[in-house]
Amino acid sequence: MSADAQVQDIRVLDNPERSRFEILLAGSVAGFASYRLRDGAIVFRHTEVDPRFEGHGLGSRLAAAALDNARQRNLAVVPNCPFIAAYIAEHPKYADLVQGGHTQPRGNH
Numbered sequence: 001m002s003a004d005a006q007v008q009d010i011r012v013l014d015n016p017e018r019s020r021f022e023i024l025l026a027g028s029v030a031g032f033a034s035y036r037l038r039d040g041a042i043v044f045r046h047t048e049v050d051p052r053f054e055g056h057g058l059g060s061r062l063a064a065a066a067l068d069n070a071r072q073r074n075l076a077v078v079p080n081c082p083f084i085a086a087y088i089a090e091h092p093k094y095a096d097l098v099q100g101g102h103t104q105p106r107g108n109h
C-alpha cells in the first residue's frame with residue numbers, strides 16, 4: 001500500500017486528548033503534529049510521519065490542515081517545530097499567523 005494509492009482516504013483530525021493533529025491514511029494514524037495551547041496561541045512542537053509514508057506529501061497536508069485550523073480558531077502560531085516553520089516559510093499565506101513575525105514587508109493594498 002502506498003500513500004499515493006490511498007490519496008482518496010486521507011484525513012487530518014485534531015486529537016485534543018493527545019494534544020496533536022493526526023493524519024489518517026485509510027483510517028490509521030500515519031503521522032502527527034504535536035502542540036501545546038498557550039495564551040491564545042498554538043505552539044507546534046514536533047511533527048512526525050511514519051517512515052513508510054515519508055516523501056508523499058503527508059507532512060505538508062498535515063501542516064496545512066493544522067495551520068488552517070489554527071486560523072479558524074483565531075490562534076496565533078508559534079512554530080517551534082522546524083518542519084512547521086519551514087512549511088510556513090515556503091507558504092507565505094500562513095506567515096501572518098506567526099506571533100510577532102512578518103516575513104514580508106507590508107505593501108500598499
Ligand SMILES: CC(C)(COP(=O)(O)OP(=O)(O)OC[C@H]1O[C@@H](n2cnc3c(N)ncnc32)[C@H](O)[C@@H]1OP(=O)(O)O)[C@@H](O)C(=O)NCCC(=O)NCCS
Pocket residue numbers: 045046047048049050053054055056057058059060061081082083086
Ligand atoms: C519531517 C517529516 C514530518 C516530513 O514528512 P513528509 O510526509 O515526508 O513531508 P512531505 O512529503 O510533505 O515533504 C515536505 C517537504 O519537507 C521537507 N523536509 C523534510 N524534513 C524536514 C525538516 N526536518 N525540516 C524542514 N523540512 C523538511 C522535505 O524535503 C520536503 O520538501 P520538498 O517538498 O521541497 O521536497 C518526516 O520526514 C519525519 O517524520 N521526519 C522525522 C522527524 C522529524 O525530523 N521531524 C521534523 C522536526 S520536528
